[in-house]
Amino acid sequence: MINPRLHNVHISGIRVIAGLAEKDPDVINLTMGQPDFPTPEYxxxxxxxxxxxxxxxxxxxxxxxxxxxxxxxxxxxxxxxxxxxxxxxxxxxxxxxxxxxxxxxxxxxxxxxxxxxxxxxxxxxxxxxxxxxxxxxxxxxxxxxxxxxxxxxxxxxxxxxxxxxxxxxxxxxxxxxxxxxxxxxxxxxxxxxxxxxxxxxxxxxxxxxxxxxxxxxxxxxxxxxxxxxxxxxxxxxxxxxxxxxxxxxxxxxxxxxxxxxxxxxxxxxxxxxxxxKETGDLDSMQSEYKKRRDYMYDRLIKMGLKVSKPEGAFYIFPSIKEFGYQSMDFALKLLEEEKVAVVPGDAFSRYGEGYIRISYASSMEKLSEGADRLERFVKRTVTV
Structure with missing residues (x-):
């Protein structure tokens, strides 16, 4: 006695990985699409x-x-x-x-x-x-x-x-x-x-x-x-x-x-x-996101990952096809071995398979540590 149209609707993969990440305070969580800045005071x-x-x-x-x-x-x-x-x-x-x-x-x-x-x-x-x-x-x-x-x-x-x-x-x-x-x-x-x-x-x-x-x-x-x-x-x-x-x-x-x-x-x-009431808060946040975008793009390129440079938002979507893992398996393995949470590309339809989404709406400190851990994982991961 449930609407049958709901049978093919599933909880987003974003929330699945984010939920797992929340259970461990040592995880660098790069899943959620929300600013790490507080709402401006005014x-x-x-x-x-x-x-x-x-x-x-x-x-x-x-x-x-x-x-x-x-x-x-x-x-x-x-x-x-x-x-x-x-x-x-x-x-x-x-x-x-x-x-x-x-x-x-x-x-x-x-x-x-x-x-x-x-x-x-x-x-x-x-x-x-x-x-x-x-x-x-x-x-x-x-x-x-x-x-x-x-x-x-x-x-x-x-x-x-x-x-x-x-x-x-x-x-x-x-x-x-x-x-x-x-x-x-x-x-x-x-x-x-x-x-x-x-x-x-x-x-x-x-x-x-x-x-x-x-x-x-x-x-x-x-x-x-x-x-x-x-x-x-x-x-x-x-x-x-x-x-x-x-x-x-x-x-x-x-x-x-x-x-x-x-x-x-x-x-x-x-x-x-x-x-x-317009203040400088929006400009300062945008400027910081741009720095983070540039940093993550450069780090991913240096790791040898194929990625298109994003022009906006606060996401970057590198390919993981060379590793032979499904995107969910890659995300779970990265979470387990290096305590970095990213979103599997198939959360964004089957056309996202073979990619992961990284949110850079996090501090530079977290992005740096997350990138270091991802780089270690990439270097030792071989095609299965």
Whole structure:
């Protein structure tokens, strides 16, 4: 008497390895995709003030209007697109909830969803639990970057949605402005939505983020997801933003009403401060992530591992194919022998097999020790 669609939904490999790592204090844990920085003080103070002032009641289901107005201004200033606060923005309990609400809104039985792989684990169950069919694109041959030609090959008359995620989790690769325009040119005249997960948009190191939502022809067919978890070190506050045409936001808001009612009021007041008061905290965090990215990339290259240099987020995705292990076996063996926790690539679909994801959202001290241990493991590991 369980929904049969749940039978093929499994706990993410990220959580499996992270759970094992938590049991041993000597483990260098490089699994979790969350900043090691604390939430900036001015944001925390806004949350505390909201509690002290008894701002603890339900808000509007779509989110406080002043927060939606701040989000509209912030996104326009950062990425050049304009969504109306009153009916084109929904405040969600994290971007992950936004994924779920969006897919349940636009999908129906038999719809097809094109998903570039490897991919964040929520996309597949969000698709299948809606009765839709995931259609995968293997991006590894193109350096883990999807392009218009690859999407075109997968389009059918059943295609309802194309999911874009850039910068990408797990690879850290992103798409250029021209690549986004090419995808827009392909899709602008088709009855297909784009679900664009841009949660890592603030964490780009060598270029500016370009959102597909800023292309006028795509606004009516795009659902843009963003949030404060990664950029503002607010993972536990669970605060996301969905931006889309009013007809889509209206339906997503219905779903939110009957699932969570609204996002946490405390988190909303903290987010309002985050979006209206800019300090140097974000720049300093981004600068530190870039140093860590460069350090881990150089260390992996010196170990002889094949890896594409990430342009954003805080992940790096080296190949382990030469060692002959399945990615889960490699991760478990590394954890057992050297007490380093990484995520097996197959946590991000079968197209991630043969790789591991390393999160560099940890201190340089931990990254250095983790890299030393990984290097020892690599040097003595032979093909089985």
């Amino acid at each position: 944001i925390k103070e806004a949350g505390v003030k909201a509690i002290q002032n008894n701002m603890t009641a339900y808000t509007n289901t779509a989110g406080m209007i002043e927060l939606r107005e701040a989000a509209s201004r912030y996104m326009n200033r950062k990425y050049g697109f304009s969504y109306r606060a009153e009916d084109e923005i929904l405040i969600t309990s994290g971007a992950s909830q936004g994924i779920d609400l969006a897919l349940r809104t636009i999908l129906e039985e038999g719809s097809e969803v094109i998903i570039p792989a490897p991919f964040f684990p929520s996309y597949e169950p969000g698709t299948t639990l809606s009765g839709a069919v995931p259609v995968y694109i293997d991006t590894a041959p193109n350096g883990f970057k999807v392009n218009a030609d690859m999407i075109k090959e997968k389009l059918t008359d059943k295609t309802r949605c194309v999911i874009l995620s850039y910068p990408s989790n797990p690879t850290g690769r992103t798409l250029s402005e021209q690549e986004i325009y090419d995808i827009a040119d392909l899709l602008k005249d088709k009855n297909v939505y784009v679900l664009s997960d841009e949660i890592y948009s603030e964490l780009l190191y060598d270029k500016q983020h370009f959102s597909i939502g800023s292309i006028p022809e795509m606004k009516e067919k795009s659902i843009i997801l963003n949030g404060l978890s990664k950029s503002h070190a607010m993972t536990g506050w669970r605060l996301g933003m969905a931006m889309a045409p009013a007809k889509i936001i209206s339906e997503m808001t219905k779903l939110q009403l009957y699932s969570t009612t609204c996002a946490s009021s405390i988190s909303q007041y903290a987010a309002l401060e985050a979006l209206t």
